[in-house]
Amino acid sequence: MASPSQELPKTHRALILSSTSEPPKIKDVPAPQPGPGSVVVHMLSANILSYQKSIYNGERKYPFPTPLTTGMGGIGRIAAIGPDTLTLSPGQLVFVDCFVRGRDDPNSAFLLGIHEGHTEGSRKLMHGEWRDGSFAEYVKIPLECAYPLNEELLMGKLGYGVEELGEIARDLIPFGGLSDISIRPGETIIIAPATGPFGMAAVKVALAMGTRVIAMGRNLSILQRLQASHERVEIVQITGDEQADLEKVKGFGTIDAYFDISPPVAGTSTHFKSCMLALRHGGRISLMGGLNIDLAIPHAIVMHRDLLLKGKWMYDRQNVLDLIKMVEIGLLKMGSKAGQEYVKFPMDEWKEAFDAAEGFSGSNRSAVLVP
Numbered sequence: 126m127a128s129p130s131q132e133l134p135k136t137h138r139a140l141i142l143s144s145t146s147e148p149p150k151i152k153d154v155p156a157p158q159p160g161p162g163s164v165v166v167h168m169l170s171a172n173i174l175s176y177q178k179s180i181y182n183g184e185r186k187y188p189f190p191t192p193l194t195t196g197m198g199g200i201g202r203i204a205a206i207g208p209d210t211l212t213l214s215p216g217q218l219v220f221v222d223c224f225v226r227g228r229d230d231p232n233s234a235f236l237l238g239i240h241e242g243h244t245e246g247s248r249k250l251m252h253g254e255w256r257d258g259s260f261a262e263y264v265k266i267p268l269e270c271a272y273p274l275n276e277e278l279l280m281g282k283l284g285y286g287v288e289e290l291g292e293i294a295r296d297l298i299p300f301g302g303l304s305d306i307s308i309r310p311g312e313t314i315i316i317a318p319a320t321g322p323f324g325m326a327a328v329k330v331a332l333a334m335g336t337r338v339i340a341m342g343r344n345l346s347i348l349q350r351l352q353a354s355h356e357r358v359e360i361v362q363i364t365g366d367e368q369a370d371l372e373k374v375k376g377f378g379t380i381d382a383y384f385d386i387s388p389p390v391a392g393t394s395t396h397f398k399s400c401m402l403a404l405r406h407g408g409r410i411s412l413m414g415g416l417n418i419d420l421a422i423p424h425a426i427v428m429h430r431d432l433l434l435k436g437k438w439m440y441d442r443q444n445v446l447d448l449i450k451m452v453e454i455g456l457l458k459m460g461s462k463a464g465q466e467y468v469k470f471p472m473d474e475w476k477e478a479f480d481a482a483e484g485f486s487g488s489n490r491s492a493v494l495v496p
């Protein structure tokens with residue numbers, strides 16, 4: 126078989142950030158080439174975070190090396206394989222996972238194109254062999270970060286578009302935390318805040334896992350829309366009155382678990398305590414929010430009620446495999462089947478795309494780049 130890498134162009138277009146003090150620019154740069162342990166993927170649809178802009182303008186203070194090809198995960202086709210690739214082949218549809226773990230140290234993890242992680246090892250990997258994200262025509266990723274998708278089933282029988290399949294990246298984050306606290310069918314779980322992109326994804330995923338959801342957030346109209354579009358969803362508005370909100374949550378009976386996905390600006394919100402105090406004996410908490418301040422924990426309650434409190438950054442490899450199976454059997458719906466609409470932007474319109482992604486937070490719309 127001719128080496129597929131020969132089919133890669135010499136250069137490709139990529140959205141490159143040189144420094145957080147100036148906007149990224151589209152540049153023609155050498156196309157990545159596969160080596161041992163890697164594949165090169167031709168990106169078809171690249172996901173955009175609601176806060177992608179605030180990562181690259183330095184507002185979020187995410188650490189990463191520059192120059193950096195921006196981007197996160199998405200959907201693409203294998204363009205070229207490395208010499209040790211056994212199961213993937215050129216042309217194959219894959220989910221591109223931007224969450225990379227060190228092969229000889231899985232605790233050294235980082236996000237391609239976004240965040241260099243928190244260990245010396247993760248920094249070494251992102252400053253070295255692995256760095257660039259998916260806002261580019263081609264992306265080189267570790268072999269194990271390319272998850273094959275059953276195209277015939279997902280795009281043929283189930284009729285999904287590539288951008289809809291990109292929702293896998295978004296749903297995986299709450300799935301990581303929900304799985305980590307062993308959510309079981311029949312349980313009641315609080316999702317807070319439930320009105321942002323990952324919060325809404327958490328509601329969808331928790332329902333697919335067979336739970337009843339208590340969706341909490343400040344915006345009542347978004348909560349009401351969530352309740353109207355799903356079965357098994359109760360809603361509680363975060364009013365800032367910790368005790369009143371607690372009583373409302375307790376009104377729904379036994380609460381088994383609480384999943385939190387707060388942004389940094391919600392660090393002082395009253396809902397953390399209302400939610401923790403509402404849990405039953407032995408209840409579980411998953412903290413996945415991006416707080417950059419410390420949180421006061423109701424220690425006596427956590428101790429006396431045997432509460433389990435876990436943090437989770439992203440997800441594990443098994444979560445990715447499990448979630449793809451949930452999509453394939455129709456348990457977890459994507460895109461229009463889940464009421465989500467995708468707006469596609471060509472890479473030249475990256476600025477409009479970032480603004481749209483931010484503006485779509487709390488709506489049923491998502492923006493994607495088509496590199």
Ligand SMILES: NC(=O)c1ccc[n+]([C@@H]2O[C@H](COP(=O)([O-])OP(=O)(O)OC[C@H]3O[C@@H](n4cnc5c(N)ncnc54)[C@H](OP(=O)(O)O)[C@@H]3O)[C@@H](O)[C@H]2O)c1
Pocket residue numbers: 175176298318319320321322323324325342343344347363386387388389390391392394412413414415416437438439440486487
């Ligand atoms: N652990 C992980 O692996 C992981 C992975 C990805 C993201 N994250 C974190 O998850 C966070 C949420 O992401 P996202 O994309 O869903 O949305 P986001 O745009 O970062 O945040 C929007 C959500 O936060 C709520 N919110 C904003 N200010 C608030 C406040 N003062 N009090 C209570 N709620 C407030 C919004 O509700 P309103 O409608 O009331 O404004 C909305 O629900 C991110 O900021 C990131 O830090 C963690």
